[in-house]
Amino acid sequence: NAGVMQNPRHLVRRRGQEARLRCSPMKGHSHVYWYRQLPEEGLKFMVYLQKENIIDESGMPKERFSAEFPKEGPSILRIQQVVRGDSAAYFCASSPPKGSTEAFFGQGTRLTVV
Amino acid sequence: QKEVEQNSGPLSVPEGAIASLNCTYSDRVSQSFFWYRQYSGKSPELIMSIYSNGDKEDGRFTAQLNKASQYVSLLIRDSQPSDSATYLCAVPANAGGTSYGKLTFGQGTILTVHP
Numbered sequence: 001n002a003g004v005m006q007n008p009r010h011l012v013r014r015r016g017q018e019a020r021l022r023c024s025p026m027k028g029h030s031h032v033y034w035y036r037q038l039p040e041e042g043l044k045f046m047v048y049l050q051k052e053n054i055i056d057e058s059g060m061p062k063e064r065f066s067a068e069f070p071k072e073g074p075s076i077l078r079i080q081q082v083v084r085g086d087s088a089a090y091f092c093a094s095s096p097p098k099g100s101t102e103a104f105f106g107q108g109t110r111l112t113v114v
Numbered sequence: 115q116k117e118v119e120q121n122s123g124p125l126s127v128p129e130g131a132i133a134s135l136n137c138t139y140s141d142r143v144s145q146s147f148f149w150y151r152q153y154s155g156k157s158p159e160l161i162m163s164i165y166s167n168g169d170k171e172d173g174r175f176t177a178q179l180n181k182a183s184q185y186v187s188l189l190i191r192d193s194q195p196s197d198s199a200t201y202l203c204a205v206p207a208n209a210g211g212t213s214y215g216k217l218t219f220g221q222g223t224i225l226t227v228h229p
Contacts, residue, residue, distance in 0.1 A: 044219075102160060
């Protein structure tokens with residue numbers, strides 16, 4: 001859905017560098033979700049955020065990964081010291097506040113670690 | 115048992131035929147079910163939502179839900195080559211009895227519609 005904006009669309013990082021992925025939800029949406037799609041694998045939930053709060057991070061790897069959704073600005077998924085296994089498509093989705101479970105996805109960021 | 119299961123396919127149907135995609139889920143209290151379409155290299159696109167037992171029709175798409183059997187399906191009538199994509203079944207997590215937009219996806223079924 002064009003309403004959820006992610007950037008960059010493609011990101012190349014060398015092993016050991018940091019990757020920052022940005023997501024602006026659809027207008028009126030206050031819930032943001034990050035998903036990862038590894039090559040030949042399904043979409044896996046990573047983290048659910050609302051403004052200034054991490055609601056559910058049960059899908060986040062224990063190390064090197066963090067996410068935030070500040071009061072102002074986009075949500076950020078940060079991957080420190082990237083490794084080749086982090087190469088994947090990272091999708092952000094957003095949904096309206098309260099009671100709705102329909103989530104709409106952005107175009108994704110394709111991270112390649114070389 | 116996986117939480118959401120789909121036949122990975124590939125499913126190949128001729129143009130104009132009905133494509134039938136199936137999904138089973140393990141959480142008996144699930145209330146919402148979604149079908150997403152994902153073209154190769156693109157993001158998932160929500161195409162159908164269904165919340166009640168029975169059928170829901172939207173254009174050439176019909177979603178069917180049977181909560182007793184924990185089964186949801188998607189029928190695509192008059193299939194077109196442009197329908198060739200991966201179709202993902204998704205079920206929201208149920209946290210404390212309240213569903214929210216954290217989704218569990220099936221592995222997806224690859225559909226190919228050949229002319």
